[in-house]
Amino acid sequence: MIKRLCVIGVGLIGGSLALALRRAGVVGEVVGCGRNRDSLARAVELGVIDRWEQDPSKAAAGADVVVVCVPLRAMQEIFRRLRGALEPSAVLTDVGSVKGSVVEDARQVFGEVPAWLVPGHPIAGTEHSGVDAAFAELYERRRVVLTPLAETAPEALERVEGMWRAAGSDVVKMEPEHHDEVLAATSHLPHALAYALVDTLARWDDRQEIFELAAGGFRDFTRIASSDPRMWRDISAANREWLVAALRRYQSDLQELTDALEAENDEHVLRVYQHACDERARFLKILEGRK
Amino acid sequence: MIKRLCVIGVGLIGGSLALALRRAGVVGEVVGCGRNRDSLARAVELGVIDRWEQDPSKAAAGADVVVVCVPLRAMQEIFRRLRGALEPSAVLTDVGSVKGSVVEDARQVFGEVPAWLVPGHPIAGTEHSGVDAAFAELYERRRVVLTPLAETAPEALERVEGMWRAAGSDVVKMEPEHHDEVLAATSHLPHALAYALVDTLARWDDRQEIFELAAGGFRDFTRIASSDPRMWRDISAANREWLVAALRRYQSDLQELTDALEAENDEHVLRVYQHACDERARFLKILEGRK
Structure with missing residues (x-):
């Protein structure tokens, strides 16, 4: 059970995850974060998120799971904005299509790979994008690759793994490089x-x-x-x-x-x-x- | 109106054409021709053809339109078997994916490109093959390219064009090379x-x-x-x-x-x-x- 989920980047990928977790009944509140206010308002209208903040550090406050669903080029900046803003018990994960670069971004910002970071990549999507394209079934029976490192806390991995299973996915684990x-x-x-x-x-x-x-x-x-x-x-x-x-x-x-x-x-x-x-x-x- | 249609090679392409023309009510009898007796019997069972012959010259006897739907490698041999067997008023066409080679095959067998030959290529298909995959709608709103030559009789072209339009296709004409x-x-x-x-x-x-x-x-x-x-x-x-x-x-x-x-x-x-x-x-x- 996730009491408060923070989704940074509420488009097809982040939006569908929120919808899937809501449908599974495993999430309390969903807080969205993004740059486009209209799109965030639309996400509330569609029932994808409960409320939103435009500042990542505010959005992440009090969340037990923070999922970063932004383009790879924005990853490092989001990590920077989140530094010091996460709850001590919070878990951070992402959905980037490349994992080596995300690990490197984390290293740059946090000076090391934090124990509470679990890099991830759901092998799912459509050629459409935006929150209007989101749907709860996107991850059903799809593979999600998690790439924990030696530094990753087993409890953090377990929590992210549980989240994706609740969304209907099969979780596979491997090295980021592989x-x-x-x-x-x-x-x-x-x-x-x-x-x-x-x-x-x-x-x-x-x-x-x-x-x-x-x-x-x-x-x-x-x-x-x-x-x-x-x-x-x-x-x-x-x-x-x-x-x-x-x-x-x-x-x-x-x-x-x-x-x-x-x-x-x-x-x-x-x-x-x-x-x-x-x-x-x-x-x-x-x-x-x-x- | 085609009184007797002869389809040489009754698979997805030839079978679907027969079904489309039957549905449009523009064909009297359909005679199939092929190497596999079981598959020809199946074509009768499915209502694709009325009867069959295994010898192309017998199958083509009395037909006003003969459509050759065999692999490109078999084209020349079929032309050879048809030489002298067509009615004087019959039109011969094919569905090969390459047109230069078909024209060359005809030249080899007939010594020239016959006036009653209209090379053609329907841009349609699925990754399936065989008569069981045939369906009457395959050619609806699909392009069919006809590649008449200077030698081609206008009436022959007109008859083949009419056949494909009756099957629901858009006919486009161009040079074989193009x-x-x-x-x-x-x-x-x-x-x-x-x-x-x-x-x-x-x-x-x-x-x-x-x-x-x-x-x-x-x-x-x-x-x-x-x-x-x-x-x-x-x-x-x-x-x-x-x-x-x-x-x-x-x-x-x-x-x-x-x-x-x-x-x-x-x-x-x-x-x-x-x-x-x-x-x-x-x-x-x-x-x-x-x-």
Whole structure:
């Protein structure tokens, strides 16, 4: 049970968490915090939060759990505003898509990684954003990665883990570095590839015809290219090393495929396509097993 | 009105066309043709065709429209089997994803491009195949590209155009070469990229964790990597030059993006992401306008 939850950044992610915890009946009061007063008023109207403060230190006062749901670029500043404002028994967590950078931000602000900080990342979202897009079911059966460090207090980890389970998620624990490597492959790389494809085609001479003749396959393939560009610029920058490594690896394989196709080595092409098709079937079974 | 329609290759594409034309009430009898007797019997059972023949020349006898819905690699052989078997007034068309190769196949078999051949390509499909996946609505409001040549008889073109309109499609006409260039960008390139991505990740050491932590974005992005690998090997080979050109162009842009990211030129990264996001919004409006 969380007596008072403070959500800093009340959009799709933070708003949906508040709604899920309310629905589960595990939260007393929800205090929102953000920069846009209209959006905070809207969050109250939608029943996502009970009240709001614009100053993070005021919003966090008296809260037993503080969840920071702001873009990665704002993380360090929020930590700074929270320094000294948390209750001694409070737990701080976040939802950033990159964990190494959040740990580094905490180190910068607090001089060390505090025992009451539990970095986290729910693997959930839609291409929409803002509190109007929030819904209580967003985290149901979704994975949430928590990346506790040696410094993390077991009780803090337990409290954050309990919160995400109450929201309906499966909690997975791993090292921040390993999280960033895996997410580079599974999420950050596909985003970069989708953005790059739409950008490339849109600069083609035939771009109008290309879009006119594109269909459902193209729409699905490029759906993630409708995600917030600034947010993804930040994620890409925060996970620069792993993402560059993933991009280079992909490019080298793509080069090999292209060379094979050009050289009429169609067996190589088929081998790649068949392997991908088989492995995707395996992935779908894993996804299915989670339902 | 088509008195007798002959569909060679009764799967998702050919089966759905037969169902659509039946529903529109513009076809008398439908004769199927294929290699698998069980699948042909199933097509009769599903009401897709009235009867079947396994020999293309027998199936085409007495038909006023013959639609070839076989993989690109089988096209030339089917043309060969049809040579001399068509009624003098019959029209021949196909649904191949590459048009230059089909025109070349016809030239090889018939010594010229026959006046009664209308190469075509419906921009529709799902990742499923086989007659059980066929449905009458597949072509509704979808684009069908017809690529008539100078040799094509206007009446032949008109008849094939009428058939696709009756199935609910919008018909677009262009040169075969131009079709292949545009489709390389909009369809063949995304397929190659999706196959390459799943193949790359599946050869990663962390592949199990990668798949475990992948979510909806990854599922959508890789949906087309579940398409039939052999069919896509054939399409890639048949459109080799344009696809290689599209792949090289994409790779060069991706290289630039990767270099910019590595060099901390995050403005460049944002420019690419923002442009892609804006252009995809434009694409969605075009798609929306078709509904």
